[in-house]
Amino acid sequence: MASGKMLQFISVGRDMPEKRTAEERREDFGEIYRDFAATKAEEQASRCSQCGVPYCQSHCPLHNNIPDWLRLTASDRLQEAYEISQATNTFPEICGRICPQDRLCEGNCVIEQSGHGTVTIGAVEKYITDTAWENGWVQPIAPSAERTESVGIIGAGPGGLACADVLRRAGVQVTVYDRYDRAGGLLTYGIPGFKLEKDVVMRRIEQLEKGGVTFRLNCNVGDDISFAEIRETHDAVLIATGVYKTRDLQGPGSGAAGIVNAIDYLTASNRKSFGDDVPEFDSGELNAEGKKVVVIGGGDTAMDCVRTAIRQGATSVKCLYRRDRENMPGSQREVANAEEEGVEFVWLSAPKGFAGDRVERVMVQTMRLGQPDATGRRVPEIVEGADYVEEADLVVKALGFEPEDLTALWGVEGLEVTRWGTVMADFQTHETSLPGVYACGDIQRGASLVVWAIRDGREAADAMLAQFASKAAVAAE
Template structure:
């Protein structure tokens, strides 16, 4: 190998795809921020990979993608082979290429991170988009049908991951979801500037071509009972997600124009799309779905995760005059993607770190006027190993606001229709799986399996995909035996 090839990563810098100009983003453009690499740029960026003997990128990836291998295939312009390889580990590669926080996962673990990591996510997006646009589809011609059928409850990332892997094992998956389109939070929780909804529609077409059957607009416990599914199917997978927002218990949070993050994002998606494609409202949120006009308003978002970043960047596109993100720890401890934080800053969001909300203040008419916060300093680690945010006495101040969005996170709940089947749940609402001689992802009911946010609590899209995929392997093992 020549010196030029060895040090190509220095001579050819890291380069992301072109982005929508800032002036368009701040004036209401909801298109995907990042464009797509062209063939030459994808090959150049793939060529920066050192092909490490111990690929940290693959190990850090929750689905353990064969990243160096498909980067090499891109260099050789073998795109369909690269797409097939992507799909062997990841049922939703074009989605993860867009929404994964690569800076915290594969790219953050790239050996070249100090010099500029390989643009793994952008290349993954290029591979799958290009292959699918050219007519490539997963080849299941070698798969032998087993005659087995599995019901999958939930058409979100975990359910899709499970259905994909079941189809590859010759097991017929039937996916039930209460909403009229597939995707779960991919469809109505992630803004289109991160994930165009046409991507989800195309993935549905791919899955149906693989033999996956969708029964949408069907609510378990109302339209069909779990007992009926257990009677009709050989196994059932539960991918019900985490939709219960974390209640911070702040005084004043019931004031007008105080919104939980997810209803805010859901309704924005409906407004942007110009219709109501998701059918039934999320239970318990009916009174929170009327999003106020943000044009010219002062908006404060509480919480520093990726959902918080979706909220602040949506508020900018909705015409807010001033958007503040308040987070109780410092920037280094912020759970959100550093890339998303940088994009938000560029779009005009102001970040206030080490600020802990104490109360939401209102006027005599019940309208929000601001958020009372106190400055914090980081103290001793808590039971999870994270440094606690300790309030500094006498440092209170008011952040003026017309609208407050609470983005403290989400947690799962065990549905009532599931508890009747003797499935064990934990006090925090998660479904208990594994242990006591059970298969991975198997619940205390032998025919019921679960994965994703319903088991882990709210987490990344890619971890939900990984758990759905791996749960399908456990289901296949049980059915084989």
């Protein structure tokens, strides 16, 4: 395929990188897909139709120039492909691994709509950037000139890191404050290794550090440093804390031991993979080994939890979701992977209560889908008289996340929030009600995708740079 001929979708079928067998996958936390070989990546990239209106690009939150880097990959011009890929995406190798391509770029591929099977965009994106790392094309940030402006970023997740990257490339002085001992946010502690191996995240953190980004870790804003102090120290501040407050369960027995939050469960597992001392895991509190596990929820976090429990050696893993398969928010690809690995999905079911001082049973209500609500989704309704019981030694709540009350935690006045508790900010400039303070990612839009956080962080950086330029122009008059 070195000739770079395109439109091969008629004669070449869709092909993903080889997937390790379910038996292999259950034994470790390694990523489940093997790497593309160069010839296979070129072949699959050549299937792109190079259509005049690339829906893959328009449905990507970052509007990545996908057709161009597919064409360059098919022509064995990988370094150029990487340069185009990273021009719009701070972390293409991460998005290639964890973006729900089936809902975004690949799900809107023109040849998919015509019945030929989508181009494997995510796998090629991952291949391009992994190859770039292997060949030393990914270099530390080296701005052409240093600037005097300083920005403080609260939160070292994907939104904050994307903003830091853009600002440092422009020469701005950047300090990132984060409550955890490692940067990365959910990339580091929330997403399991079988979707995103941690060395992939750590090498990006190292690249940012070598490029001049300062990280203040184990730093809890409101305790170790005040929000006011951060504002006084920097010319602009970005709030990129994410949302970590777990939506709670109601019903009798919902406070029993053995009912845990998804974020606590996943963080313990990821810390263990780093070799950390994790007493809650070692005691069995956050470890599924030998247990009957029930996970409640139908999003990507629930998929992460059920697949983690399988790898920890649970005797059974069931996922309760109150809607059906077609109406679940999680990736269908992830559901299929989980089923292959031994997870049982119990559709149209919701917990009614729990039995045991340490949870032993979940009382389950059978549901049906009624009429659509204002959003167009059919509303789950209880089927009377159809309750039943699931045995469980560990119940994981994966019901989604809500924002913490930052105004109370940080003692800040004048920061406007929405009725959902998210920080109110402009969705283009990301400016908040406080001068010089911006917000991005989940703390602005609610729990969402990593790719949206990256977009927000990049947009916030651009808005800050425009504001700095405007101030400099006024000062020069």
